[in-house]
Amino acid sequence: MAEGDRVVIVGSVALDSVETPLGRVEDALGGSAVYAGVAAHHYAPVSLVGVVGTDFPEAHLQMLAALEIDTEGVEVVEGETFRWRGRYDFDVNQAHTLATDLNVFEHFRPTLPNSHRDSEFVFLANIDPELQLSVLEQIDGAKLTFADTMNFWIENKREPLMEVLRQVDVIFINDAEARELCDTFSLIRAGNQLLELGPQVVVIKKGEHGALMFHPEQHFSVPSYPLPDVADPTGAGDSFAGGFIGSLAAEPRLDAAAFRRAAVRGSVVASFNVEDFSLNRLRALTAEDLRQRFREFRRFTYFD
């Protein structure tokens, strides 16, 4: 098992049906917590908090157990698991949602097992900001808390989302959402505005264009990995966040350099994730795969 501090991840566990120009899957394992968790587990021990229905395949839980990802916090509830059906065309930054069946996820009220309440790294993946706030009430003494969000909450739960921003240390948000939330086209203005709303660090994810990190001591820009093809972009943002958080959880010091490495490792794991459908590539990575791609990122961004 990876040796960092434990990372607790609260979010969705889903069965995704996805079609892209390079293939399709039906009822494949997905969900924000799963993508982030499998990404993070390469760097640090991971516990997931979520909910699945009684139809959730035992094989998926076994796969997570085989990766030593703790699923004590994943409730099994009578009913069907959250399902998402979507399509991507060649523009991998644009998901076309065909169907969303919340099922048991609709009534998800995250409850952290007692053993998770003093965890040092807590990630509130993309769920209702009111639920994110309820998780923040259940934890005590975290070194860093992280949240992700989406346009639906910006439009429908703005006030609780603002409270999440006041309370968390790091916010992940994609470019379109940052523009919408801050009512500006400029991502630089948006990033600086978000910093003023509370977080210590703001990460704006730009899909194929990488990510921008806003931090009181620095701006940082990380590109995406130059892949000729993206098989399936599902989970790219979640795996970026998972790699980012896992990387920090494995650092001896949470300084500016550690945050830069985290942004690069986020981009590293996200680049592997999109090479195949579902978790197929992400779960099979070796430490050497990750180190090698990290070095490649250095080569194609370094100059003097």
Add this chain to the structure above:
Amino acid sequence: MAEGDRVVIVGSVALDSVETPLGRVEDALGGSAVYAGVAAHHYAPVSLVGVVGTDFPEAHLQMLAALEIDTEGVEVVEGETFRWRGRYDFDVNQAHTLATDLNVFEHFRPTLPNSHRDSEFVFLANIDPELQLSVLEQIDGAKLTFADTMNFWIENKREPLMEVLRQVDVIFINDAEARELCDTFSLIRAGNQLLELGPQVVVIKKGEHGALMFHPEQHFSVPSYPLPDVADPTGAGDSFAGGFIGSLAAEPRLDAAAFRRAAVRGSVVASFNVEDFSLNRLRALTAEDLRQRFREFRRFTYFD
């Protein structure tokens, strides 16, 4: 005067009327050769080749002369100067052309003064690829030749453009044009395909997302500078190319590291260019402004 090898730049000299959310100008100095030339002159001596009408303000020629930019190759022809009128909204990657009056530029047949024919760095800015080929016939012994192009030539002069690609060393092209020319959404596939068509180096410009450089020994990714606001994006691509070429002309060795620095310096000068309308910011830069922003680029991309 900057000390590198001389750079000859062939392209348009224009009077631009531009409106953006931050202001407007009427009949301001512009044109691809001018933007590239003023950008390049910070690093190397520059000669421009182009055409203007008898209405072209003497003050503009005096301004270029004051920068020690040679305009012997800029013909003055009876008639009016090329005029472009355009508008940008908040999405600075998207120009809305309101009017293009080619005027004397319509019959431009570039003729290099004899003194320019053995120049070591020659940039064929965005003009008809047949004219770009005629310039290549006029030069002898260049160390490196560079070309830019645009969607109009991709759609209307594909064969001569392919011949330009076979003959030049470095091609600059923006992301949408690369996708169109190579018939692929993937910029990585497009860059690799373009390399196979002839150039040693392919630079795909991505506007606010920076640029990707494809080189046989390396891929390189340079971000754009994190400006909160863009006053006027006109000439961003041309000034990028000018800074790139000027930087190479000042290098003792044209190795992979020199090309990486060139890409960064291109992004540096382009970032200054868009801070103000016309050439207002670009022509007033000091060597220290450029060095300082180069160091900032290093800070926001460096990790270890």
